[in-house]
Amino acid sequence: QLQLQQSGSRLVKPSQTLSLTCAVSGASISSGGYPWNWIRQSPGKGLEWIGYMYHSGTSYYNPSLKGRVTISVDRSKNQFSLQLTSVTAADTAVYYCARSKVGLDVWGQGTTVTVSS
Amino acid sequence: DIVVTQSPATLSVSPGDKVSLSCRASRSIAARLAWYQQKPGQAPRLLIYEASTRATDVPVRFSGSGSGTEYTLTISALQSEDVAVYYCQQYHNWPPVTFGQGTRLEI
DSSP: OOEEEEOOOEEEOTTSOEEEEEEEESSOTTSTTOOEEEEEEOTTOOEEEEEEEOTTSOEEEOGGGTTOEEEEEETTTTEEEEEEOSOOGGGOEEEEEEEESSSEEEEOOOEEEEEOO | OOOEEEEOSEEEOOTTOOEEEEEEESSOOTTOEEEEEEOTTSOOEEEEETTTEEOTTOOTTEEEEEETTEEEEEESSOOGGGOSEEEEEEOSSOSSOEEOOOEEEEO
């Protein structure tokens, strides 16, 4: 059974780079040709899609994040990662990883990220 | 980008109620719509995809319908554990994936 495992809570200072990892178990990240996504949810708010990447390396990002996002895949470790640069308090959120099959069918448990000095 | 609008924002419900949640897209999305349930402190859970297909292990009291720009999630007989926030999401024209703002069910 496919599972996505995320790391624990993070505290990041303003202007720094946020890095998160999503470990995939129960299937190869390279199988099925599905995109691997990051989504975030600010406190008390709705869901915002950040972007996705295929295992081939093709990626798409939400234009609202203005080029601050990079998603990468490490096939040797069966995991994918998110980097968000120049963070501000507005980036404080719970960050989720998820697979797209039809809809976002498998989700990680979420990582709480707080941006504060 | 396709804008997805949910209504109502909040709905007061009672166990046993038949509940209908609405999702409207800014242009036709050809049934490329998913519904999610999110309980406090949990990740969203996929309930419905392709507008009307139940995901694995989703109870039959949840059903989806609609076409074009108008979609509905129906809970035939609400149970207390169904109290949650429900989101719809379009994947007809992506990226970007777009979500509605959510409908909160409260007792």
